[in-house]
Amino acid sequence: MGRIVLENVTKSFGETQVIPPLNLEIDDGEFAVFVGPSGCGKSTLLRLIAGLEDTTSGRILIDDADVTEVSPSKRGLSMVFQTYALYPHMTVRKNIAFPMRMAGLSEEEQEKRIMTAAESLNLVDYLDRKPGQLSGGQRQRVAIGRAIVRDPSAFLFDEPLSNLDAALRVGMRLEITEMHERMQTTMIYVTHDQVEAMTMANKIVVLRAGVIEQVGSPLELYRAPQNLFVAGFIGSPKMNLIDGPQAQKHGATTIGVRPEHIDVVESGGAWTGTVGVAEHLGSDTFFYVHGTGLAETLTVRAIGDVSLKHGDPIQLAPRATEIHRFDADGLRLP
Amino acid sequence: MAIVAQNSKYGKAGRTILAWGVGLLFFFPIFWLVLTSFKTDADAVKPEFLFFFTPTLENYLNMTENYDYWRFATNSVITSVFATLFTLAVGIPCAYAMAFNPSRGTKDILMWMLSTKMLPAAAVLYPMTFLTKSMGLFDTHFLVIMVLSLINLPIVVWMLFTYFKEIPKEIIEAGQMDGVNTLGEIREILIPLAWGGIASTALLCFIFCWNEAYWTVRLTTTEAATLSKLIEGNRAPEGLFFGRLSAVSAAAVGPIVVLGWFCQKQLVQGLTFGAVK
Numbered sequence: 244m245g246r247i248v249l250e251n252v253t254k255s256f257g258e259t260q261v262i263p264p265l266n267l268e269i270d271d272g273e274f275a276v277f278v279g280p281s282g283c284g285k286s287t288l289l290r291l292i293a294g295l296e297d298t299t300s301g302r303i304l305i306d307d308a309d310v311t312e313v314s315p316s317k318r319g320l321s322m323v324f325q326t327y328a329l330y331p332h333m334t335v336r337k338n339i340a341f342p343m344r345m346a347g348l349s350e351e352e353q354e355k356r357i358m359t360a361a362e363s364l365n366l367v368d369y370l371d372r373k374p375g376q377l378s379g380g381q382r383q384r385v386a387i388g389r390a391i392v393r394d395p396s397a398f399l400f401d402e403p404l405s406n407l408d409a410a411l412r413v414g415m416r417l418e419i420t421e422m423h424e425r426m427q428t429t430m431i432y433v434t435h436d437q438v439e440a441m442t443m444a445n446k447i448v449v450l451r452a453g454v455i456e457q458v459g460s461p462l463e464l465y466r467a468p469q470n471l472f473v474a475g476f477i478g479s480p481k482m483n484l485i486d487g488p489q490a491q492k493h494g495a496t497t498i499g500v501r502p503e504h505i506d507v508v509e510s511g512g513a514w515t516g517t518v519g520v521a522e523h524l525g526s527d528t529f530f531y532v533h534g535t536g537l538a539e540t541l542t543v544r545a546i547g548d549v550s551l552k553h554g555d556p557i558q559l560a561p562r563a564t565e566i567h568r569f570d571a572d573g574l575r576l577p
Numbered sequence: 578m579a580i581v582a583q584n585s586k587y588g589k590a591g592r593t594i595l596a597w598g599v600g601l602l603f604f605f606p607i608f609w610l611v612l613t614s615f616k617t618d619a620d621a622v623k624p625e626f627l628f629f630f631t632p633t634l635e636n637y638l639n640m641t642e643n644y645d646y647w648r649f650a651t652n653s654v655i656t657s658v659f660a661t662l663f664t665l666a667v668g669i670p671c672a673y674a675m676a677f678n679p680s681r682g683t684k685d686i687l688m689w690m691l692s693t694k695m696l697p698a699a700a701v702l703y704p705m706t707f708l709t710k711s712m713g714l715f716d717t718h719f720l721v722i723m724v725l726s727l728i729n730l731p732i733v734v735w736m737l738f739t740y741f742k743e744i745p746k747e748i749i750e751a752g753q754m755d756g757v758n759t760l761g762e763i764r765e766i767l768i769p770l771a772w773g774g775i776a777s778t779a780l781l782c783f784i785f786c787w788n789e790a791y792w793t794v795r796l797t798t799t800e801a802a803t804l805s806k807l808i809e810g811n812r813a814p815e816g817l818f819f820g821r822l823s824a825v826s827a828a829a830v831g832p833i834v835v836l837g838w839f840c841q842k843q844l845v846q847g848l849t850f851g852a853v854k
Contacts, residue, residue, distance in 0.1 A: 293754060315753040316755070321755075
């Protein structure tokens with residue numbers, strides 16, 4: 244079990260309030276991702292749940308038990324840190340065994356769980372090495388191994404992949420997602436990378452300046468961003484946000500259209516312009532278009548290879564059903 | 578130009594000579610002390626026996642037979658060892674708390690601790706003497722251990738604090754997440770990781786305790802008197818017996834020089850901590 248509830252939780256460092264009153268529920272077995280730009284309070288929020296930071300006010304409940312005043316060691320959660328935080332003086336085996344030894348598990352049980360974890364994480368050959376002799380990816384695997392052996396009610400991940408190179412990151416991302424599918428244990432994952440959030444989460448929590456901007460499944464956030472911040476943050480490449488007369492035509496202050504929802508047409512397009520840069524990826528072509536009468540450069544995604552190049556005129560047709568409308572306060576209009 | 582000169586053959590030779598010169602200059606008093614300790618009291622003051630004399634063990638025999646050297650030495654060992662252990666037992670948790678759970682006042686507390694070292698010892702000599710006598714603690718091992726511990730505690734906490742600061746906070750936090758209590762964290766994670774720093778701190782503390790003279794001479798008479806007291810006791814109204822004095826001093830300095838020699842690496846590390854980062 245691992246149902247986590249935050250009730251009116253706040254956090255201040257001295258005079259500065261980094262988390263204004265915040266409410267959040269994470270259900271048992273959910274993969275929740277906290278995402279937002281750096282300094283948005285997502286790591287602080289995770290550390291509050293872990294107990295590594297004291298809450299200034301409010302309550303944190305794990306499986307209906309109030310743990311606000313409970314020390315991190317007694318909350319039954321496991322955490323994987325960005326810097327791995329392995330014990331450098333212990334071998335991989337001892338690192339993984341550490342939480343079990345502290346919990347007083349028998350030697351046989353420890354060894355059994357170490358082997359299960361090591362096999363699933365490809366660490367069997369490295370059990371007698373020290374962390375200093377391992378690569379970044381292997382170290383992160385050890386940190387994950389150390390987290391899973393104690394069978395926690397929830398896993399907390401604090402940007403676990405940001406110290407790894409791009410290729411390894413994709414691999415580890417899949418491993419963690421698969422681990423979640425297999426174990427069905429609650430996971431809370433902090434990242435600034437919206438791609439990680441979209442690919443891994445059941446539930447994304449978008450944060451800005453300590454405030455939850457929107458909570459929802461990846462597709463909910465993609466399809467119906469509640470405000471301009473979420474609209475601009477979720478999706479890659481970013482949504483085109485257009486102000487001015489073009490927006491007023493749709494009765495909004497700002498309209499947003501995703502690059503994949505603008506069609507390149509031969510004639511009769513709502514917008515015209517010239518191609519600035521064309522990126523040919525084979526499967527897709529991205530055009531960066533200077534639209535006539537538009538202040539913004541538009542990003543357009545065309546399926547397959549479309550043979551337009553720099554300076555070519557282009558006609559664009561945004562799909563009417565995929566236009567997101569926002570009011571003067573940046574909030575979504577129905 | 579300067580760089581060229583430094584790297585030239587002459588520059589290198591010059592520096593070697595300079596280093597040896599400084600080394601010998603600092604070593605000379607010890608050498609002189611040991612040399613004098615093998616002279617009779619009469620020979621010790623005669624210029625004609627400066628380097629050439631008939632060596633004698635008389636002073637050393639005299640020291641062990643008549644002056645009870647071993648009792649003083651035992652006291653020195655007991656007080657220094659226990660004072661070092663006690664200082665670490667208090668200093669490690671203290672530095673741990675300040676390094677990993679600092680509050681707003683932590684920096685001020687550290688400064689205040691250091692400021693106690695600025696108080697002239699003489700200012701509290703009489704209160705200390707009267708107080709310890711009336712409490713019945715004068716000339717006890719307990720008193721010497723406490724005094725040695727307290728005068729070294731600030732510097733020990735400072736050194737440990739600096740070492741502990743170098744340990745990433747996440748490792749300590751990982752320990753908390755892994756279900757360790759504070760004591761377990763100190764024992765299982767902090768001490769193994771900061772072992773080098775703790776060892777060099779302990780070594781310096783031990784040396785300071787061993788060499789302490791001001792308080793050990795004044796707060797003891799016989800029972801808890803250390804080697805410092807033995808040296809001081811060789812001051813006689815009729816003049817100084819240089820041979821005897823040198824033997825006692827050499828025997829007091831000896832153990833610490835040997836200890837220092839074997840632990841050079843830790844000592845240098847301890848003394849230059851934080852210098853390069």
